Amino acid sequence: MARIANRVAGFGTTIFTEINELALQHKAINLGQGRPDFDGPAEVIQAAVDALLHNANANQYPPGAGTSTLRKAIADHASRFYNLEIDPVKGALVTAGATEAIFSCILGTVDRGDEVILIEPYFDSYLPNLIFAGITPVYVPLHPPTWTFDPDELRAAFTSKTRAIILNTPQNPTGRVFTMEEMTLIADLCKEHDVTVISDEVYEHLIFDDARHIPMATLPGMLERTLTVSSMGKSFSVTGWKIGWVYGAPELLEGVSRAHQFVTFSANHPAQIAAAHALSLPGTYFEEFQAMYTAKRDLLTSALKNAGMKVNAPEGTYFIMADFSDVFDGDDLEFARYLTSEIGVACIPPTGFFSTEHAHMAATQARFAFCKSDSLLQEAGNRLARLSR
Ligand SMILES: Cc1ncc(COP(=O)(O)O)c(C=O)c1O
CATH class of the missing domain: 3.90.1150.10 (Aspartate Aminotransferase, domain 1)
Structure with a gap:
């Protein structure tokens, strides 16, 4: 039945x-x-077409962690825009969109019964992902109309069971871009409570006026405790390709890689070739x-x-x-x-x-x-x- x-x-x-x-x-x-x-961009789509038609290797499984060219392009992009030093071999992993990246981060770094802080409103897959893994969500709301969190509410959400916080900046759906002051408070609490940040930065290139995207990994002492997630979908207007990635310290990425190999194992190979091209587009x-x-x-x-x-x-x-x-x-x-x-x-x-x-x-x-x-x-x-x- x-x-x-x-x-x-x-x-x-x-x-x-x-x-x-x-x-x-x-x-x-x-x-x-x-x-x-x-x-x-036409040249990015052409790169995928060329890979499909003229690169027989591209129509077969790629390496599970992603092609070496794309992982290098991810590390180069992080260095070019944020001055971050990422190991392209052990510090970057290609996934089936940011959605899989976040799920693999959760599965690979948080245990059943642990707590994970969710800032509300949150992207819709975060909560089901926690439920799949038997993890308890702890909510911190952004208050309208400014969509800012109350520092005391954030502080109170950290307990001895907190293992991670899922952060999304620029933030869907509020359009907020967290300021240095807000990021510093989150970072300080994560360091104090030994908490990992799963930092969803898929809108990293969608920034307006004077707002500045501050990747969590760029804050002092945060590179080693932050898993940064991004994807092709938003920055290159190809949401259907579902190519995403995670980068961070190799020790932290190890758990994510172990989960990823049994969630999807690998992501679309021709799209990975085009993604490497996209990340290298000029300023x-x-x-x-x-x-x-x-x-x-x-x-x-x-x-x-x-x-x-x-x-x-x-x-x-x-x-x-x-x-x-x-x-x-x-x-x-x-x-x-x-x-x-x-x-x-x-x-x-x-x-x-x-x-x-x-x-x-x-x-x-x-x-x-x-x-x-x-x-x-x-x-x-x-x-x-x-x-x-
Ligand atoms: C905040 C956020 N994270 C992740 C995703 C999913 O990204 P992808 O399509 O690369 O899986 C989206 C898509 O809307 C999103 O808004």
Whole structure:
């Protein structure tokens, strides 16, 4: 008889699936999922095509830890942008997207019964990953409207059982980029309590205005206790490739590698070859990428404000959190369903990215993605204007 295991029985269908289906049904502009509607750089895609067609070796298993060229490119990128010295052989590991990287980090460094601190709202795979591994989550919320944590709440979350904290900066969904002061407090607590940081930095190149991305590994004494995760998806607009990586001190990476070899063993070989090419693109690529996204952020920020929502323009990522309480009476799920079916713009209700205890903090918020063509964002703006009327 068909049977669902207890460990997944409580998961249900993700909110992304529900909103995507609703958006399709109502022909809504989908600003829900962070999925660009444009392609990555042509030369990066060409590098993958060349690998597929002209490199027979690339169509077979790559080394489990990733190709040596990509691991070197990961180490070079960390040195070029952050002045970090990473061992390309023992300090870098290629995974099936950041999603697998985070799961392998958890499996490889945290034991059943340990505690892991989650900053809320959190990326949706973190909690199920902890549940799979029998680990207890301890929540620290970011408070609206500034989306900052209370230092005392953070301090109180560290106990003798804390083994790791999962950090995400620039932060999905709030668009926050943690400041040096915030990063230093987290680092100090991790050192005091001997805690590992799993630092999800997939939006490292999506930074606006004066914000500066500070990798946790660059703080004094943190390289040896930080596993840095990133991926191709966001920085190169190829979310479908699912190539990610982890880098850190070889001793820390050892556990992650042991988990990875039995989670996926290895990641798509042709895409790894193209990823090495992408990471070596000149600085101008990253500057143009930021300029393109700054314009998109401004476009959607003014459209949301024009529709009567309260918005703090994000400092990073390609998401905006907007407070709809001036234009709609109801909770975030009701608003997302209404906006999708009646106004024709899909967004994500963010309470699902919080624990039950703290979900009320996002009850009047909606998350919008702006990784879309300008014409689509403009059309979304036209539709959203109907809200304020
Ligand atoms: C914060 C965060 N981490 C990880 C991921 C997943 O990255 P990947 O597609 O490389 O698995 C995402 C994707 O949306 C994300 O927003």
